[in-house]
Amino acid sequence: MxxxxxxxxxxxxxxxxxxxxxxxxxxxxxxxxxxxxxxxxxxxxxxxxxxxxxxxxxxxxxxxxxxxxxxxxxxxxxxxxxxxxxxxxxxxxxxxxxxxxxxxxxxxxxxxxxxxxxxTPFSVTALSSSGISSIADIPAGARIGFGPAGSTSDTYFPRMMEELGVDFERRNGGWSDLGGQLQDGLLDVIAFAAGVPVPAVSQLEVQTDVNIIEFTEEEQAQIMAAFPVSEFDIAADTYTTLESDARSVSMWxxxxxxxxxxxxxxxxxxxxxxxxxxxxxxxxxxxxxxxxxxxxxxxxxxxxxxxxxxxxxxxxxxxxxxxxxxxx
CATH class of the missing domain: 3.40.190.10 (Periplasmic binding protein-like II)
Structure with a gap:
């Protein structure tokens, strides 16, 4: 230290x-x-x-x-x-x-x-079977879990998604519950704002194939211009699913x-x-x-x-x- x-x-x-x-x-x-x-x-x-x-x-x-x-x-x-x-x-x-x-x-x-x-990095997770591998892939009306009501994720991630032009249905709940709903097909995407590795994502990786979706350079810049966040990369060794660092934004x-x-x-x-x-x-x-x-x-x-x-x-x-x- x-x-x-x-x-x-x-x-x-x-x-x-x-x-x-x-x-x-x-x-x-x-x-x-x-x-x-x-x-x-x-x-x-x-x-x-x-x-x-x-x-x-x-x-x-x-x-x-x-x-x-x-x-x-x-x-x-x-x-x-x-x-x-x-x-x-x-x-x-x-x-x-x-x-x-x-x-x-x-x-x-x-x-x-x-x-x-x-x-706290902001990251998006979807099942690999959904075919969603980028923000642009998220379909109109997608059911997105944003975490507990009033959480950092729930406060900022819906606004970020709207800023990026994503049309969605907002869902709330504990991270473990939302992870189970994603696995059961009740959600299309989970938008996490949490320190990494997020336990719920690590658990999902053990049970099924997931896509951890990064922002494009343009999306990252757009979000940083609109919200009190800074540039952040989720290191490749954070999750077994990642093959390289994933572009994100974060808040202290x-x-x-x-x-x-x-x-x-x-x-x-x-x-x-x-x-x-x-x-x-x-x-x-x-x-x-x-x-x-x-x-x-x-x-x-x-x-x-x-x-x-x-x-x-x-x-x-x-x-x-x-x-x-x-x-x-």
Whole structure:
């Protein structure tokens, strides 16, 4: 894991601060919940994994909870119903602006950035037997599964399809359920927005032949011009079906914390997750991007003070004071 060099004095301060935080548990919750998403998706596997890791390392009771994904997680963390959650930068921005469909008009400003997770690629999967091997092949009126209602996929992928001129019937559901519907012929296409490899796609590959459909260069450019996404390639070794990298677009994901949680608690949670990337990669391969140097991928959310302190001390982060919630 690459960490920016810090001086011996700063290192001493960091170790002392970490030790103090480890002993100072004033105000810590006895248990915690991490809002994830539906089973069969990357959020659930990744979120449940780091929740269990934190619970074990800090001697607390905690775990992942099935939710509707990023939009609902912003609401749950903002209200304190969940201590932690996971969101994507697009839904986070909409939630701050008060346009989260779960609570229209409510600016969800009490959900703070905690640590960078990974990029969410947008990808399309169809059965090989369907003959659909490109976006242009998707027939008019195709039944497309976009994931749970309010998820990143459901929020942005229908708009992307409309931007590309695809005519479709919109379907929602958990990723595992949608994978089963695709296999049973009840859906024509699944439009995934999830960290790769998506468990539901990996399962489909074992059971049947699928096409993982990439965007053309023109489609990729068109989507990037219309939405808050960036260029991304799904590596060929991600799925057995792929013979070469697949062209895509992506959006960054961040773990979030209720802004009122004690700084010492959030500091220690971040330390558990960010101090040993190998452990995180063992939970899910998407965690290869869960690295301290990616702290700067958050341009939307206020930082939790405890998280800001960890990245400042351990990753050389330069976080503006007006991007940190409350006082350090």
């Amino acid at each position: 690459k960490i920016t060099k810090i001086t011996a004095l700063a290192l001493t301060t960091t170790l002392a601060t970490g030790a103090a935080f480890a002993q100072d548990r004033d105000g810590w919750p006895e248990s915690f919940t991490v809002g994830t998403a539906s089973q069969g998706g990357t959020y659930f596997a990744y979120g449940s994994g780091w929740a269990n890791l934190v619970a074990e390392e800090l001697g607390l009771t905690g775990g992942g909870e099935v939710t509707g994904g990023p939009m609902q997680n912003m609401a749950l963390v903002h209200t304190g119903e969940a201590q932690f959650g996971m969101t994507t930068m697009g839904p986070a921005a909409e939630s701050l602006q008060g346009t989260n469909p779960i609570a229209p008009g409510l600016a969800m400003t009490n959900a703070c950035a905690m640590f960078p997770m990974y990029q 994901n961040f773990a979030i914390a209720n802004c009122d949680l004690p700084a010492s608690f959030v500091y220690e949670v971040v330390d558990v997750v960010m101090s040993d990337n190998e452990r995180m990669v063992n939970i899910h391969r998407a965690a290869r991007s869960t690295l301290p140097e990616n702290w700067d991928k958050n341009t939307v959310l206020m930082w939790h003070p405890g998280a800001a302190q960890w990245f400042t001390e351990n990753a050389g982060a330069e976080i503006a004071a007006d991007m940190i919630h409350g006082d350090m």
